[in-house]
Amino acid sequence: NAGVTQTPKFQVLKTGQSMTLQCAQDMNHEYMSWYRQDPGMGLRLIHYSVGAGITDQGEVPNGYNVSRSTTEDFPLRLLSAAPSQTSVYFCASSYSGQAGGTEAFFGQGTRLTVV
Amino acid sequence: AQKITQTQPGMFVQEKEAVTLDCTYDTSDQSYGLFWYKQPSSGEMIFLIYQGSYDEQNATEGRYSLNFQKARKSANLVISASQLGDSAMYFCAMREGGSQGNLIFGKGTKLSVKP
Numbered sequence: 001n002a003g004v005t006q007t008p009k010f011q012v013l014k015t016g017q018s019m020t021l022q023c024a025q026d027m028n029h030e031y032m033s034w035y036r037q038d039p040g041m042g043l044r045l046i047h048y049s050v051g052a053g054i055t056d057q058g059e060v061p062n063g064y065n066v067s068r069s070t071t072e073d074f075p076l077r078l079l080s081a082a083p084s085q086t087s088v089y090f091c092a093s094s095y096s097g098q099a100g101g102t103e104a105f106f107g108q109g110t111r112l113t114v115v
Numbered sequence: 116a117q118k119i120t121q122t123q124p125g126m127f128v129q130e131k132e133a134v135t136l137d138c139t140y141d142t143s144d145q146s147y148g149l150f151w152y153k154q155p156s157s158g159e160m161i162f163l164i165y166q167g168s169y170d171e172q173n174a175t176e177g178r179y180s181l182n183f184q185k186a187r188k189s190a191n192l193v194i195s196a197s198q199l200g201d202s203a204m205y206f207c208a209m210r211e212g213g214s215q216g217n218l219i220f221g222k223g224t225k226l227s228v229k230p
Contacts, residue, residue, distance in 0.1 A: 031215070033216070033217065033218075040124075040222060041222060042206060042220040042221055042222040042223055043206065043208075043218075043220040044220075045217055045219075048215070048216070048217055050215050050216065056215075058217065088158065090160060092160075092218070094216060103150060103162040103165060104150075104162070105162075106152075106159065108158070108159055109159065109160075111158075
């Protein structure tokens with residue numbers, strides 16, 4: 001059981017370049033989300049999805065795009081990379097969006113550097 | 116106002132001793148869940164323990180227990196018999212009932228276990 005798979009693990013981009021961070025889960029989870037982790041800031045929600053075809057913005061959505069065409073995949077697109085987007089990115093998934101005791105499963109993270 | 120507050124940026128504990136990591140939260144929802152995650156230096160996010168707002172008993176998972184004081188809005192993590200492998204960042208997180216599943220994270224506490 002692979003869980004949540006993120007690719008790539010590391011990436012260096014030049015300012016202005018675009019790229020897509022991939023996220024796939026094989027647990028049939030309805031809910032998927034993207035977080036960024038910066039030193040001293042904890043994890044902050046970028047975008048999330050409660051099911052295929054449904055996405056919404058989180059706390060820090062600017063500069064990022066998402067889509068959810070299938071239950072399994074939830075890619076994160078950086079439209080025009082900026083140094084402020086240098087961060088570690090985590091994809092997470094869980095069962096329903098209720099406040100029940102279903103923990104979020106996280107991918108291994110993508111360390112992105114924008115130069 | 117922060118929804119999750121972890122007031123201890125860093126802590127030290129002697130091996131084999133118990134340690135308490137503090138977490139306070141702020142919500143007006145009656146239904147919510149509280150989570151603790153561990154992030155070792157390798158970077159992955161590891162789920163430790165969960166407490167639901169309606170749970171009357173404090174959650175326990177092996178050496179981890181959650182000291183849930185609802186009236187004080189605190190959800191402290193207690194690690195008993197600390198081990199060197201417990202050295203890591205620890206994040207407290209909350210999922211509110213109306214949040215569609217989004218986790219709100221604190222800024223974390225870095226725990227160092229001394230031999």
